Amino acid sequence: MRYPLIAxxxxxxxxxxxxxxxxxxxxxxxxxEKFSSLSFSAYRPWESPLxxxxxxxxxADEDMALVASQANAIRTYxxxxxxxxxxALARAHGVKLxxxxxxxxxxxxxxxxxxxxxxxxxxxxxxxxxxxVGNEVLLRRDLxxxxxxxxxxxxxAAVRQPVAYADVWNFWLQFPEVAPHVDxxxxxxxxxxxxxxxxxxxxxxxxxxxxxxxxxxxxxxxxVIGETxxxxxxxxxxxxxxxxxxxxxxxxxxxxxxxxxxxxxxxIEAFDQTWKYHSEGxxxxxxxxxxxxxxxxxxxxxxxxxxxxWAANAVISIVxxxxxxxxxxxxxxxxSRDLEGAICVAGMLxxxxxxxxxxxxxxxxxxxxxxxxxxxxxxxxxxxxxLAMMRLNNRAPAAKDRTGAQTTEAVRALLLRGKIPExxxxxxxxxxxxxxxxxxxxxxxxxxxxxxxxxLSTFAVPLLVTAGRLLIGDLPRHNxxxxxxxxxxxxxxxxxxxxxxxxxxxxxxxTWNAAALLLAAGPLLRFTQGRQRFFFEKKN
Numbered sequence: 001m002r003y004p005l006i007a008x009x010x011x012x013x014x015x016x017x018x019x020x021x022x023x024x025x026x027x028x029x030x031x032x033e034k035f036s037s038l039s040f041s042a043y044r045p046w047e048s049p050l051x052x053x054x055x056x057x058x059x060a061d062e063d064m065a066l067v068a069s070q071a072n073a074i075r076t077y078x079x080x081x082x083x084x085x086x087x088a089l090a091r092a093h094g095v096k097l098x099x100x101x102x103x104x105x106x107x108x109x110x111x112x113x114x115x116x117x118x119x120x121x122x123x124x125x126x127x128x129x130x131x132x133v134g135n136e137v138l139l140r141r142d143l144x145x146x147x148x149x150x151x152x153x154x155x156x157a158a159v160r161q162p163v164a165y166a167d168v169w170n171f172w173l174q175f176p177e178v179a180p181h182v183d184x185x186x187x188x189x190x191x192x193x194x195x196x197x198x199x200x201x202x203x204x205x206x207x208x209x210x211x212x213x214x215x216x217x218x219x220x221x222x223x224v225i226g227e228t229x230x231x232x233x234x235x236x237x238x239x240x241x242x243x244x245x246x247x248x249x250x251x252x253x254x255x256x257x258x259x260x261x262x263x264x265x266x267x268i269e270a271f272d273q274t275w276k277y278h279s280e281g282x283x284x285x286x287x288x289x290x291x292x293x294x295x296x297x298x299x300x301x302x303x304x305x306x307x308x309x310w311a312a313n314a315v316i317s318i319v320x321x322x323x324x325x326x327x328x329x330x331x332x333x334x335x336s337r338d339l340e341g342a343i344c345v346a347g348m349l350x351x352x353x354x355x356x357x358x359x360x361x362x363x364x365x366x367x368x369x370x371x372x373x374x375x376x377x378x379x380x381x382x383x384x385x386x387l388a389m390m391r392l393n394n395r396a397p398a399a400k401d402r403t404g405a406q407t408t409e410a411v412r413a414l415l416l417r418g419k420i421p422e423x424x425x426x427x428x429x430x431x432x433x434x435x436x437x438x439x440x441x442x443x444x445x446x447x448x449x450x451x452x453x454x455x456l457s458t459f460a461v462p463l464l465v466t467a468g469r470l471l472i473g474d475l476p477r478h479n480x481x482x483x484x485x486x487x488x489x490x491x492x493x494x495x496x497x498x499x500x501x502x503x504x505x506x507x508x509x510x511t512w513n514a515a516a517l518l519l520a521a522g523p524l525l526r527f528t529q530g531r532q533r534f535f536f537e538k539k540n
Contacts, residue, residue, distance in 0.1 A: 234283025321351020
């Protein structure tokens, strides 16, 4: 029985990987076409302006050569980007430059930026065609409008190029007094990031609608779409889903609209910027036309897949599953037909969950901290899957009397005294630790959700283990105390609150919050049916 069943389960795993990643060919676009402009930053994965590690001239030159094949111009955001003069490289590669001047809330830094921006504009008058004084300064509330206007006027008096200011479109409507001081209004139209996000099916139409709204509000002013685009990875907002296919669809739809409307625009951005993860989450690192390794991510024509490595990930999932099945049958002797089927199903499903977790971890290894967190999480999920398989034929030590309080003490002893927990309690300890971690993440999603992912892959194995234990009645129902109550309530309250906050269109939210309720079952069942310990225990 086991081999035909495993073969069927392998086919199911292959289909589960293939269906969301099958090739799709969004209409529009042409591989002979160039962008009007691309946002340009030459930071490699190990570089970041947050740590003052800037691209070398060789790296920037290599990137400029790539962008020159894709765009007529580039937009930069700061006059100081290490020691490299981007304008010199742009001139060498025949690319025009929209020179940015970064304004913050620090006057000395702003004076330095403006002085260098003015110098560059005057040094490269044929390459720098526009000077953008400030980027989303009003959005960030770094400067009041009067100070921003004074800085714009200062630069405008010192350069010959047209001067612009860039901000989210509705801030132009909130502060119309800025418009008379610029030659060009740079408006940012990012349907994914709107207060009320727009799904991919209506995203480009929304860009066109808002553009004409600004044209009507500022008649006679030149308007440039300073930023538009779509992320390829990250958390869903309402029905706005980041994916590589959706980014490709947005790009091609926008190019079609820009031809019809004759838009002057800048697409964000040339390369995925992994350093943006620190301030904007995974979605912030996923707006590029090129991947961070400089391979093409978004082709202007032809089919694309959300995950081109789906077949390799499916094989990895199957290998994990076969390994777990072997562990389930190892030294099991002769087993019943029902147990044989249970081992096959559990092993392959848990293997699929491990493969899903591994693929998501590998895709987001942006820095050492993520690598460490990913390694710890994957090790924990692998351990839990292995212990679950061993428990199926009663070869793993059981400790159903193990409570959250004991788990907490065991973790404290491990961290403070280096004491290794006993194997007998590891299974229940891992189950509670995953539930506790999920509760913390759930609270963060409730109170600080904007840049946080719905961590389904982080808890793929614990979810399957909890569902299986609930199905066969294996969840402990005694000895629960305050630890179980706090974790369970945090998961339930957080899940309900997050689901309401995200709204009914966010399928990622609904899926994760349903998963959080499932994880809450373990601690809450233990507490509600075993209240020997509570907030006010009697001391003997």
